[in-house]
Amino acid sequence: MRDVLAEIWSTVRRNKLRTALTGFAVAWGIFMIIFLLGAGNGLINAQKIQSDRFLDNSMMVGAGYTSKAYDGLKEGRRITLNDKDKALTDQSYKQYVEDTGAELQQSGITLTKDANYVSVTLSGVYPNEVKINKKEMLYGRFINQIDIEQSRKSLVLSEDDAKELLPGDVSNLVGQYVNVGDMAFRVVGIYEADKSGMNRGAFIPFTTFRTIYNKGDEVGNIVFSFHGLETEKDNEEFETQYRARINGNHRAAPDDEGAVWIWNRFTQNMQMNKGIGIIQTALWIIGLFTLLSGIVGVSNIMLITVKERTREFGIRKAIGAKPLSILRLIITESIIITTFFGYIGMVLGVAANAYMDATIGRMKVDSGLFEATMFYNPTVGIGTCISATVVMIVAGTLAGLIPARKAAKIRPIEALRAE
Incomplete structure (x- = not known):
């Protein structure tokens, strides 16, 4: 396993810009979904405070x-x-x-x-x-x-x-x-x-x-x-x-x-809950599309990696390397990149929400006659943060699976002819 990690590190060092751009796409996807959900929760929690002043039924x-x-x-x-x-x-x-x-x-x-x-x-x-x-x-x-x-x-x-x-x-x-x-x-x-x-x-x-x-x-x-x-x-x-x-x-x-x-x-509260559901759905859709961009980035870098290393894989297979070893190499690289940058995105997203909570998390409008809470507790549960990161890791793994299978199936003679 140490040799595999050393080889992945060598590949990353040779392609710093490409790896950084892919990592940014992954981290940005995780960051945005956590940040958007946190901001949405801030608005939703403020509305719930207003409605909680009265008995629902x-x-x-x-x-x-x-x-x-x-x-x-x-x-x-x-x-x-x-x-x-x-x-x-x-x-x-x-x-x-x-x-x-x-x-x-x-x-x-x-x-x-x-x-x-x-x-x-x-x-x-x-x-x-x-x-x-x-x-x-x-x-x-x-x-x-x-x-x-x-x-x-x-x-x-x-x-x-x-x-x-x-x-x-x-x-x-x-x-x-x-x-x-x-x-x-x-x-x-x-x-x-x-x-x-x-x-x-x-x-x-x-x-x-x-x-x-x-x-x-x-x-x-x-x-x-x-x-x-x-x-x-x-x-x-x-x-x-x-x-x-x-x-x-x-x-x-x-x-x-x-x-x-x-x-x-009661019906006012039901209508408000419907509105909250629509907002939450919209935020999740936007966040998932942002995650999708990171998944596409991982898939692209894996495809390019396979294409650039076609001759190398051909030589490996010619001297006895099994298709499973090549498959494992590419999948491992995909998992490591996605996990590392996904974790960075999660930490930054949690930090951004904590900053919002500390600065505008108790935002109120004071007209002199009354106060109204406009933004309250803009945070996301740690479970949601971890779930979003795990989704990105799994999706990134699946994204790397397609080029990995392609590399594992390539015939040595065809690989050696590749430019």
């Missing part, structure tokens, strides 16, 4: 304005969801709906504590808010059912707003009273703010909010979790039927999406 239902005339009424009527709509959701769809709540909001509400104050959007919610919009409680608790039943003056704040009202250890704010406008509310919990601008604000019991702001039987937006709707078709059929029932409560056309809108986070 949940819907939010809101009202707008009718977009078409119906039942003798003109388009453009404002629709307001009420207790009847919430009761319909609870009672008529028990086979799907798990936990129903509602949300009313009032913006520009000032909270004060001694000399400190902060302006917030105040929301009246049900206990399921903490589960559906995935709020992580840092101190205390969220709104509970007793708060709803007794219309308590309970208040839940974000960590950022709590810091404005009580600089220092905000956990001390739990149990204290904060003025919401002209009324004193007891702080029962503080949750972690996610900086997105979509999942923050101050929360009080829904019944308390509706009483304070004289909302009558309004429910604002209806929010609920569900089960049993596993496919897009199931969800579309449910939404069509549900919208028709709600619209019927307000004398709107059954298919009027302007009158009642539905934000289905």
